[in-house]
Amino acid sequence: MYIATNPATGIELHRYEVLDSDSLEQCLNRAAETFADWRKTGFAERALLLNQVAGLMRRDEERLARLMTDEMGKPIKEARAEVQKAASCAEHYAEHGAGYLAPQSLPSDATHSYVQHLPLGPILGILPWNAPFWLAFRFCAPAIMAGNTCLMKHDSHVPACGEAIADLFVQVGAPAGLMQNIRIKNEQVQQVLEHDAVQGVSLTGSSSAGSQVASLAAKQIKPAVLELGGSDPSLVLTDADLDAAAEALALSRIINAGQSCIAAKRIIVEEPVYADFIGKFHQHLASLKMGDPAEESTQVGPIARADLREGLHRQVSMTVEQGGRCLLGGEMPAGPGFFYPVTLLVDVTPQMQVACEETFGPIAVVMKAESAEQALAIANDTAYGLASSIWSADVARAERMARDIEAGQVTINGLVKTDPRLPSGGIKRSGYGRELGPHGILEFVNVQQVWIGPKKA
Known part of the structure; x- marks a missing residue:
């Protein structure tokens, strides 16, 4: 059963039945049947469909945004922005997909030799609750533009979002098996991956979760793209613009109530500006308004689930016991819903709980470094390697440091974000493969070599 609970109230909203094995088999066969025809379509036809879906999303922004606000607590302004960003992803691949997948001539001993990029077939997308529309289109837009069909297993806590995403394709007249929402239990993922x-x-x-799915995919010798957790470092060096850094890092930390893989998780500040930065950072965090995500003025909504909030509070409490100082928040609020206050922890060391584990909530962690070299060492002292940022007036030095940061994404003097134009993904326990940009669309294609004779003398 897929059950949605409003995290602002703790009250159940609705529930949906999961598919049984026979119904799931029908979905899989439908995806395969549709692929047989969809793979033969041209880029213009695929682009037209993606643009139609994007246009429908933009026109229906308010209804779609409210689904996210109700089911997972995203503040309504952020939810509207997510709908628009998802639409932009569809539009980006509609415009650029053909260019990304254009054949490439490669000189050899052939009269002519080249590679072409052909679709593979139905692709399974397993998605979380924290960005229901954006992550769905980050998965499906490039796959569909490449000529594949999509099976979307969305998170069980956002079932209405999953239904709405699939229905967008129905409304524009897409083939029945092109983009299907399959409500299945985690145990049924094996049945899907084992299907021919x-x-x-x-x-x-x-x-x-990534480890388990990667193992299943490897057993079937099928490609996988994994975008997993992060403990993303942000390095604030002595010559940084502290006002700009404090403002951007506060925003990074509380977008979606801090429930983002690429949010700033460990803010590592050089000692000469440590105290000044904390003062400015504290001011930004303290001014944020937490409340009902449906209200226009709300900047920080609830945590998506009760168990996630309990886990956050455990991390904060253990860190304080270990010697970290809590300058803001840190107390479990009374009342309905799963709210957790914006929390600022300082004097955190690498051994403390919030530095060792991924924090998925509005918890800001500030660590001190004696030098830029030590800041870099602290940044890499993690099992994760998703995203990172460097703040420094010396951009050339920051670029040199970027080569030594163990992360799939480095932002210099700006907000870490995902962009349809640029590849995104991690290394180490943050996963492998890339989504978005020209690299993302190439993950699920057959890079086929074509050699045309006769052989050149």
Whole structure:
């Protein structure tokens, strides 16, 4: 059963039945049947469909945004922005997909030799609850533009979002098996990956979930893209613009109530500006308004689930016991819903709980470094390697440091974010493969070599 609970009230909203094995088999066969025709379509036809879906999303922004606000607590302004960002992803691949997948001539001993990029088949997308629309289109837009079909297993806590995403394709007249929402239990993922029709899997989620799915995919010799957890470092160096850094890092930390893989998780500040930065950072965090995510003025909504809030509070409490100082928040609020206050922890060391584990909530962690070299060492002292940022007036030095940061994404003097134009993904326990940009669309294609004779003398 997929059950949605409003995290602002703790009251159940609705529930949906999961598919049984026979119904799931029908979905898998439908995806395969549709692929047989969809793979033969041209880029213009695929682009037209993606643009139609994007246009429908933009027109229906308010209804779609409210689904996210109700089911997972995203503040309504952020939810509207997410709908628009998802639409932009569809539009980006509609415009650029053909160019990304254009054949490439490669000189050899052939009269002519080249590679072409052909679709693989039905692709499974396993998605989390924290960005229901954006992550769905990050998965499906490039896959569909490449000529594949999509099977979307969305998180069980956002079932109405999953239904709405699939229905967008129905409304624009897409083939029945092009983008299907399959409500299945985690145990049924094996049935999907073992099906002969399914040719790959993309998962966004925890490292433990990624490990399990990667193992299943490897057993079937099927490609996988994994975007997993992060403990993302942000390095604030002595010559940084502290006002700009404090403002941007406060925003990074509380977007979606801090429930983002690429949010700033460990802010590592050089000692000469440590106290000044904390003062400015504290001021930004303290001014934020937590409340009902449906209200226009709300900046920080609830945590998505009660168990996640309990886990956050455990991390904060243990860190304080270990010697970290809590300058803001840190107390479990009374009342309905799963709210947790914006919390600022300082004097955190690498051995403390919030530095060792991923924090998925509005918890800001500030650590001190004696030098830029030590800041870099602290940044890399993690099992994760998703995203990072460097703040410094010396951009050339920051670029040199970027080469030594163990992360798939480095932002210099700006907000870490995902962009349809740029590849995104991690290393180490943050996963492998890339989504978005020209690299993302190439993850689920057959890079086919074509050699045309006769052989040149």
